[in-house]
Amino acid sequence: MSRFAMVIDTRRCVGCYDCVVACKTENGVPEGYSRDWITEEVHGAFPTLQMEIRSERCNHCDNPPCVSCCPTGASHVHEPGGVVLVTHDKCIGCKACLAACPYNARFIHPDGYADKCTFCIHRVERGLDPACVSVCPTHCMHFGDLDDPQSEVSQLLNSRPHHALLPEAGTKPCIFYLT
Amino acid sequence: MNPLTELTLSRHNPLVDPTLHVWQWQIPIYLFLGGLVAGLMIIAGVRLIAIRPTQREALVCCTIGPLAGLVFLSLGMFVLFLDLSHKLYVWRLYTTFQITSPMSWGSWILLLVYPALAANALAHLPEAIPALAKRFPVLIAWSDFILSRTRLVVAIGIANVLVGIGLGIYTGILLGTLGARPLWNSALLGPLFLFSGLSTAAALLHGILVLTSSGEELPAFADFLLSSLTRLAQARPLDQKVAPVLAGADNSFLTIELGLLSLFLIGHLTSTAVHQQAATLLLSGPYAAVFWIFVISLGIVLPLILQTLELQNSIRHTLAPALLVIFGGIALRFILVYAGQQSHWFHALN
Amino acid sequence: MMNLSRRRFLKIGAGTMAAAGSLDASLHVLAGSGKPAARGTRTVPTFCNLCFWECGAIATVRDGKLWKIEGNPLDPLSRGRLCPRGTGGIGAHFDPDRLRSPLLRVSERGEEKWKAVTWDEALSFIAGNMQKIKAEYGPESFAAFIHGLGGKFFKQTLRAYGTENIAAPSFAQCRGPRDVGFTLTFGDGVGSPERTDIENAQCIVLIGSHIGENMHNTQVQEFAAAVGKGASIIVADPRFSVAASKAKFYLPVKPGTDLALLLAWMNVIVGEKLYDKEYVDKYGLGFEQFAAEIQPFTPEWAYPETGIDPDLIRATAREMARYRPATLIHPGRHSSWYGDDAQRSRAIALLNALMGSWGRKGGLYIPAGMEIPGYPVPPYPKSEKPPVDNPNNQYPFADEAISTGIREATLTGKPYPVKGWLVYATNLLYSLPNQAETIRAIQNLDLFVVVDTIPSEIACWADIVLPESIYLERYDELHSEPFRQPFIALRQPVVDAPADQKPNWWIAKTLAEKLGLGAYYPWKDIEEYLAARLKAAGYSFEDLKRDGILPGPQRPIYFEDGAPAVFDTPSKKIEFYSAQLQKAGFDPVPKYTPPEQPPQGSYRLLFGRAPTHSFSRTQTNPLLMDLQNENSVWVNAVEAQRLGLKSGDYVRLRNLDGQVSNRVLVKATERIRPDCVYITHGWGHTSRMLRSAFGRGASDSQLITRYKTDPLMGGTGMNVNFVTLETEV
């Protein structure tokens, strides 16, 4: 099996939004919406400060509450890779999945269905990196298979300290941030 | 790490940012109506079994209640439909059953509610609304068919009770399973909404009894407000047997509801910082005023007092407790749906 | 021809937009030189124009519609990745506020009342008026502001016409002071793209260079690579920039005191003999005098000026020395800050010299370029008059035209009158300090032509506005700048222009023909021109069209690899002590003068870049506006609390000359010193025709009424304005 994941190096990320705009053009994300976003977390008091900048998106959780709450099966786990996807013509727009996601990663597309990051599965299946990964000017994003110990993502996670977002929410997120 | 100083999030997805508000008035109304219908079903089921074909006083519970339940259920489903953003695909609910999804359970339970309620209503319909029975004699035949089979009556009663419990709990579980919103993270939401549903149902039936009682026992303000309605039903005197039972039952439901609500909040307050923060939204945060005034004081405590006085025959039975309880039930759903969406795992940070 | 009031113009704008929509639809069928549009995708290599870095890119068209643009992996600048602006660049094609046809002013200047005219009418009008100016005042009285590569043919037409008074804000308002400071020291400037070997540096010192917000692509990529490799980063900035968050040492320097910090660093490095003695002995001149001059400037001396702890100054000086010569003190780029900028830049150059980093790996490499012969044209007429921008060589070290000098001459009529302006691709009201001066100068003109893609503020003041097609819709001059690796890049059309917009080469060529200067354009169209130039250089136009980039032969870029250690100073050495400065009456070794301090209750206004926007040119790009659609004013959190402000409030900024900004969001943050506030440049648009940008955010340009001119080279220091915050009610 394979388990797709992203590993993002916060030491390199400069919060430039390139990943956001690349996602918008690649996936035709409508004006006013975004599938990925930037979070800046600042600790300390001037001038002794620390800042972590993160590019965030759906975590393609291993234990995705958005899937388990979906009444129609529109939200589902796509194999191989464990990518969480929404089948547009199964979605009724009940928004349970929006409420179920602790990361607020989903939104209602103007056409009515729930939408979010797809891990660019249409690219991944053609052997490409997701658009945001392939555009990032700082090369801080890595995409790959956690089940393959040789993959870049596995090796990075083995060799560098990292954290995921809201592990306490129990969703088992699959995006990891190197620190 | 130092305590968080600043968190900047660059995202403006409508309905999601800056705080989640994907569910607006439709969902609390739907949850309220669902709870009410659940309460009506349980009461109707219990009465149907308890009174048996011979006793015919409590028609309000067995017939008017289920009939009203059918209307409320349809209304609730309509309101839910209004909330869907991909309406054309609503049929997709019924091409699948998602075992982990309370909403899927709910959509199928809702389908069971109709026949159960209808059967319950049919059992005593001819006595309850003789005019209708006169126009559609088939109703009498159906009623006779049901009442002549004791086991069927019991089955209908039990079905109503069970489906009712399912429906009532589902309205709470629907929120309770959404772990992303700390305020909703409680298994108690199911029973809480169930008992809240029961209390609103009892109050509604009690209210209907008050409304349909004879002229002299009618409270003046209700007369003023609802004279036309009452005139329609002036023939029937206040059922002195059922009304106190309903008021008493309602008091028990309200007391249990209050207890569950307390447990629910205590549970949060003794849980993680995130959950404490969530409970604080109700207790002292932006929702505190509504919570203390409309949910607790006017929605539970005051009707409890009024109904206790009614039961002690210190005051006459009036519409007031019914209206208060119903209003309190609505307020509870609104406040939990709204505050729940605002509660968040990140909020403990800032 | 139609008479249009502004409102009706908007209506027609919208009307043509709708028409453009259907036009676009028909283009689906017609895309690709008249052939029916293929379903599916096609890609076209070109290069980006969202800023002056000019990254190689590949655009993708899907079903006849522009879909996306990505970096060209063959390009040494982009290395296959664009910056956010580049990625969002396609929004410029869809920008609903674009200019659509030539517009002739029908009312007072600045009133934004126009009539649409044909290209023939427009260019005849311009040519006629240019001939009038030439006859009456001489061709030198027609000046131009031309920024960027697209201006090449306008320069050609104007030189043929007889004027060399052509300037850009990239000198006096941008990198001029830096390049002058470096040229005085090493005999050569830093250039664009910068010759900074960030990737291989082991210690990088950023003095206000906010790389990561400043998105010059290769710089950012290399900076991240260096961070990834664990390079030691030292950042001096009054604001905790993104780069500062990656730094080992952050120095919250008091604005305007960097020169004191630099002197103290050099004091430590020389005093503790931490510099590269061999390098200095071999290539340097005047080191002893220099060492003597900086002797008094100890960290203790610098402390009250800069606010930086002497121990921190020492620690960072030693840190730099530890990694030399792979220590890069970044020269910065936009360096026109306080009026002492060329000297500050010279101090940066000297610090690099002490590290031995010029010409060395991890320092400032020697870039390699390519030879492409120009297309032969007849000789340009020789001007009889001196350049108008720098009379009497007032700024002796200015080695490019001073934009504000042309403005000054237009205002005063001295040394001779300036009666016509052509502005190409520069929004002078945003790029020059003191907008009122620019507007007064414009009032002295007989002819004012603006070539732009959108109705920018400067276009609103024009007599005639010419709409250019955007970079994705045209060919341009070849792009080839000296860099790590030599290359030639081609810009070629990806999609058609949506309306009656024309490319610069066509406009400039047609104007030249109307001026009777057709001989300077012996080619039929630009493809013929490009093919001929490439052929002369031994390359094929077809190859370049296919690949977008032609790599040149790699040459050594470090001294240690054989790059020539040539210093083009008068002494042919690295001038630690500058005799030419001394001769011209300036400090031969930089000296520090404390900057003026903000009056009680006011803050120094600082400005910089947002990663998602370029200057004032991207605020109508729907894709980029979706990322950020207004700027905010950074206020120190404690100050904000004192003022009763919190993030999300709106305020107005008022400067000491009474200019009041648009309302602007407050960002109350720990990330800035308490004595200054910060906004990103390019916001607060006042052109009503920029519908999606109008009135959004505050404009630094509006508040920069004061500026300090650099006595060496005429650069305009713009960080010298103070503002107060007014609560928005």
Ligand SMILES: Nc1nc2c(c(=O)[nH]1)N[C@H]1C(S)=C(S)[C@@H](COP(=O)(O)OP(=O)(O)OC[C@H]3O[C@@H](n4cnc5c(=O)[nH]c(N)nc54)[C@H](O)[C@@H]3O)O[C@H]1N2
């Ligand atoms: N207050 C203040 N002033 C500054 C700066 C600052 O930060 N603050 N920065 C300084 C610096 S570093 C620089 S480099 C300069 C930059 O100064 P400018 O080059 O003037 O930058 P912009 O403000 O973007 O104006 C560019 C104009 O060119 C137009 N344009 C864009 N693309 C094209 C095209 O393809 N064809 C044509 N014909 N027009 C086009 C845009 O619409 C816009 O009107 O400003 C300097 N001045």
Ligand SMILES: Nc1nc2c(c(=O)[nH]1)N[C@H]1C(S)=C(S)[C@@H](COP(=O)(O)OP(=O)(O)OC[C@H]3O[C@@H](n4cnc5c(=O)[nH]c(N)nc54)[C@H](O)[C@@H]3O)O[C@H]1N2
């Ligand atoms: N996204 C984006 N990137 C761009 C551009 C753009 O428009 N958009 N424009 C490009 C161009 S042409 C240029 S010239 C560059 C300009 O970018 P840079 O050359 O990197 O920087 P500046 O604009 O000069 O400086 C802004 C930074 O200097 C700090 N600063 C202000 N005053 C002082 C001071 O007194 N001392 C110190 N040490 N720091 C100070 C500010 O806090 C801010 O961090 O950006 C380029 N990159």
Ligand code: SF4
């Ligand atoms: S593109 Fe890369 S560097 Fe830029 S914000 Fe996204 S992850 Fe960070």
Ligand code: SF4
């Ligand atoms: S991040 Fe949210 S939307 Fe994505 S899989 Fe997890 S719960 Fe679902």
Ligand code: SF4
């Ligand atoms: S909105 Fe769509 S995807 Fe989300 S839970 Fe409802 S049906 Fe499933």
Ligand code: SF4
């Ligand atoms: S993986 Fe694809 S869909 Fe997800 S954020 Fe990146 S670009 Fe967008």
Ligand code: SF4
């Ligand atoms: S740095 Fe960005 S905006 Fe500038 S040319 Fe490169 S991709 Fe375009």
Ligand SMILES: [Mo]
């Ligand atoms: Mo610049």
